Amino acid sequence: MTTPRPAPAPASVPAAPSDCIRDIVAEDVRTGKHPQVHTRFPPEPNGYLHIGHAKSICLNFGIAREFGGCCNLRMDDTNPTKEEVEYVDSISQDVDWLIRGWADDRLGLKPAGQTPVAQTVNGKSDFHLAPAGPGLPAPAPAPLEPFYASDYFDQLYEYALQLTRKGLAYVCDLSPEDTDEFRGAPDRPGRESPFRHRSVAENLDLFVRMKNGEFPDGARTLRAKIDMASPNIWLRDPVLYRIRHAEHHHTGARWCIYPMYDFAHCLSDYLEGITHSICTLEFEVHRPLYDWILEHLDLPRILPRQFEFARLSLSYTVMSKRKLLQLVHEKLVHGWDDPRLPTISGLRRRGVTAAALRAFAYHIGITKYNGLTDVAVLEHAVREDLNRGALRRLAVLRPIKVIITNFPAGQVEELAAVNNPEDPGAGVRKVPFSHELFIERDDFLETPPPKYFRLRPGGEVRLKYAYIIRCDEVVKDAAGQLVELHCTADLGSKTGGPNAGRKVKGTIHWVSAAHAADAEVRLYDRLFTVPEPDAGGDFKSFLNPHSLEVVTARCEPSLKEATPEQRYQFERLGYFALDPDSRPGQPVFNRTITLRDAWAKEAQKG
């Protein structure tokens, strides 16, 4: 028997990788354990998604598409004090953007307003909420929305009552501080709560009154009755429900008790028919509790199983929501979608494509080892993707003026320029050439070091798509500052000319001064100056003061027609994308990433 491995992926995505989680799923598929693989992506709507979530999304949706399954998007919203609709909206948008054209046919949503439906399985009462969506078994009778853990509060409450009736849960009156004290420590057993042995009837009565709002916040909790001496702290009578008189973004004021993660998550997975519940390593210790809850309730269907993998750590950035939130709230960056942030919305605004993020996720793999991924891997994935599709354009970031003394003032020549050497189908465009040009300040040096191939006094260089020029004169002002360069062009050296084949060391980019369009260009660099900003000390002290530089660039005229979806390579400089701040006639470009720069490396050796 052969393992039913997934159908080959489209060309834009590498073949399915092999990893410790997919191996398990493949085995479960082989043995026919589940009729269909069903995963889920369960963010808490208390912040924006980041590239670490992208790794998880690619894993969960990747498995769904590789094994012919489905992946539910679920808001894990059991804590009303931290969650907001702004976040659920941004999460939905980011997930949609990341999987569009790749796994959007695997996205499990549900009809708006739908909650789990009662059914009978093997003579037992049960609840279930199946996904609907394009390409999924169930059709979509209504507008679709994500799943919400908060949609299960009724069922969760029923399950809590069931546990209580079985004598497996009790209401505890210990204060938060005392609960901590009684729990003990990792190497010291806990003590039993004095309320642990209340009667079932009293527990039921108290829990109902908790729900009815008779007690203030923190006064009581519902706890599982497991083992206060367990070496696993999460088995020491964990809190299942707490009292919070707070408005919930999705359920309003209907509840004043809210389930804890451990209670809500395993049961949410069960209610949705999840087969493989994939989470990060820190939940490994919770797995016995995940299983305990499911196994001690009368659940007729097959139970979900939890598997863990290592979360992503990327060099030169921070990933924790707390730290990202801090950067945003303290205005150290300009919002959640600041292009310097590793948030999905920030990366998107910066110009990184979804395909590049997916390729990155594929390359880093899935393991249970907590490593640090070099941000160079991300940068490589971004360059590789952009190189294929970006339109080449000429733009000068820091201009100096060049006068072509043997090219008549007032004359304009239209030169053909290739749009993308990687894609002949992208065609050519015309760029105007004239008497007065701008070139990059960095492309001229009066006393250049060895191996400097660009313009120097008396030296020659080729202007991309145009002529070879020689620098005859360096004009300076009274203060000794460079004003302009006077050059002569070899008029026979342009493409098709008699001297076209003449070799010169360097080729530089340029723009005709009279035709140039101004654009604001935002140059981004790493947000932090050290590889591990959160390794110790105050991470904010490692912020890179030069992470953003804004310049006014001189651009070739065709850039006036730039569009938001298109990616551009400013030749020899990097990849750029139009920012939403752009206004008609006032384009703003973000530098997504620089080109690899062999000269910078050479110059550094100095």
Add this chain to the structure above:
RNA sequence: UGUCCGGUGGUGUAAUGGCAGCACAAAUCCCUUUGGAGGAUUUUGUCUUGGUUCGAAUCCAAGCCGGACAGCCA
């Protein structure tokens, strides 16, 4: 001095008892009207010690090192 989980080149990973491979990074060279892209070549690795086996990165034992866990957060 608890429980659980991990350790493969500089980094991230593959090999599931049978030739330690890939990617990134680094380096050298070729090519180039982008010092881009592309091509070629090279350097560097199974935590340690035992054991099982014809054969161990893989299985076993002990040790060493690292991570997670003591929220009424997720």
